[in-house]
Amino acid sequence: MKLEVAPRARKGLRRSIAAIASLACAVALLPGTAQADNPIVQNIYTADPAPIVHNGRVYVYTGHDEDGSTYFTMREWRVYSSADMVNWTDHGVPMSLATFAWADANAWAGHVVPRNGKFYWYVPVRQRSNGQMVIGVGVAESPTGPFRDALGRPLVGNGEIDPHALIDDNGQAYLYWGNPNLWYVRLNPDMISFSGGPTQIPLTTAGFGTRTGNPSRPTLYEEGPWVYKRNGLYYNVFAAQCCSEFIAYSTAPGPTGPWTYRGTVMPRQGSSFTNHPGVIDFNGGSYFFYHNGALPGGGGYTRSVAVERFAYNSDGTLPTINMTAAGPPQIGTLNPYVRQEAETIAWGSGIETEPSSEGGVNVGYIENGDHIKVRGVAFGSGATSFTARVASNTGGGRIELRLDGTNGPVVGTCTVGGTGGWQNWTSTTCAVGGATGTRDLYLRFTGGSGYLFNVNWWQFGGGSAVPSHG
Template structure:
């Protein structure tokens, strides 16, 4: 999407008219158009599932073929996990990957989505995966719900404290079913909510907060769809309408997503605020908010700054290049080494990573890169694209766009907390692809077994090792992390190292 915008000159216009947006945090994704946000918190990470508005619109209508997944541990830097599910995953569907939601149960992740059936009309499908980032597969081989073909869209799912799961959905009207424990079937009939919440149109988001049930939804406002909500003391209503939370902005449609994460409450929505944006080219944003004392939700303004960062980013562990707060010019793509990489990099493009804590200082930088051309440079700058230059990593040709190599450089002057700008420079055309990066400290001795960097070896380090072996984390937050965790010096970290660690804690070794 960004390359198309460049060709149209929209980014130049956008930067000229709204220069402050270059350093903004909303919308949270700029590499493509996203819509219909659906946050899910799992294992200390906030996952954000979105729809994807394609750059090229077909028949002057919503053109959406797949869903996307992003994640964050600080609510400002978001990692792109690509597409975990597409409309074509359902053999009975022909397209229209509209608003869905993911929930965790039975040690699996269930993705409820609407699609257009090959036989015509909308239906709700359910896909399943062992990972929040997918891939998801069709759980049934047929629709989960087929009720009213023109209105079966925008499912929202919630599991109550007693274990009963509910699936709400609907355009124009609001329906629900009670899902069974298996999450891929339901008991009883389909129930239409009557009366429906005031001005209800579509995009429901159902959840519970402090024993009060909330139905947040897209309502009909004075300038397109705004976001309104209703509450109830029962999961099935009746619903008491509470009014508007957020007005529409540059997009006729709207879709909410609400979640709590690390002690804060967050409100997701979409606008048409990116260059080339509008009703068919939407972009997801997020705001932090606090409930009023009586449980009501305040009016939430749309901002460019977004929420506060809940924790600083550690530059001394491996960070994915596609972990981004803001970017200019780049795109993401599937990486041959797994996950995603940053590609289509041209001279002057950059990535902003917010709130990076360099501590007492960094001495070197390493980047995993690939290039089929003469390459270019990664300029490491602080606080702006033209800010203090602390190092320049030269990237030469590696033999192909997916032929990966590590390139490094020395660092000087990177201390304390700063926004990090990875600015790309070089000749014309595409320069290189970028997989991950990591800074290293100088003269830091490796303490064998100290995996969290607190200069001690204790149960907290052992817990980190178990997470690493289970695949829940990929690195330890210390320099020379593999050396620190490889206690038996066989070149890998596995159950044998756990055994040595137990002896270390017991003072046997």
């Protein structure tokens, strides 16, 4: 059922985000101006990105900072995916503190790794029995969950946080974590047990740089290790020297060292005093995920995940990467002639998402003037119709189909009537004209006061098939 109390409280913040969305859209329409679609999620605060590549898509797992938080108040994790690095599909909440009956707080920075046809999500949580931070493991058969507690107890725990898993070329898996220290264990092939005990990696100034003014922490290493292998070299990218943190990295010939400090990846930027790295290669490009406080009300406890494309230097070193509002370029185009989830969004203004009775997630809490932007939609020779799956417990409203901006040309308008419930779904279809070529699509929602309707998915008809990454 539609629960309105908490979302009504959140909509004030979404109005603020709507204001900067309008500004971003206006800027995007200026000649020669880059698109502005960072952060990649706008309807909630997200933090601590952990990206993976699976079956031609990027999945990024995040934490969720609660609105108005004055601490790291986090109760659940989220997952988003994309095939083109600009339009991100919201898959909802596949795991929360409730997944771990023995945990009571702090759904903090985790990491997912696929193996054995399953997906293992290592997360730090507070153990109810002793109040200590420990590492739990969720497991699922799908990258979007749902995840369940793999052990019914912590995997390992010593009061430290930020786990990250690496499966080496020889099949040996490692779990790294730590703040203020840096630890690892050798995971067994089942990924939910380990051989030997936790081993501490020596934090030397040669390995992790020199911190001044803090004798108890002589190196720059702070937290958030992201360890991976590329061209025979092991990289450890980490959050450095709180507060505020920057992102630094070290390299080593082996997965446990010896490490050599290499310098800064992302300088201190943005309005969050923490940062958290995630690095992947996808479709011939390299991508750096991080978080900042760029949304309205954003800061150190209300963060937002963003991403940049980068290229390694010829010697394998990492370049300096700066935060941008533009984010990476789009890979390919989005095909409007196949069903697209309404929660596939480059930028959303005013909307929320929620679980759908038809499965997955739908866009909801839509009010007059809210909109969704979808980038790089390949209409080809031209669409002739538009169908949306909708539901409304009120009198409904209209979906205006606009190109290039919220005030761009209207190529179609679909009327949404009442359906007798927020999860009583029906399909509505309207004629479309003038949607040709590759354009940015804006779904602009209009109607009376209050909540208008929900949208589950949409699809254009009548046009030519186009190659798609969406």
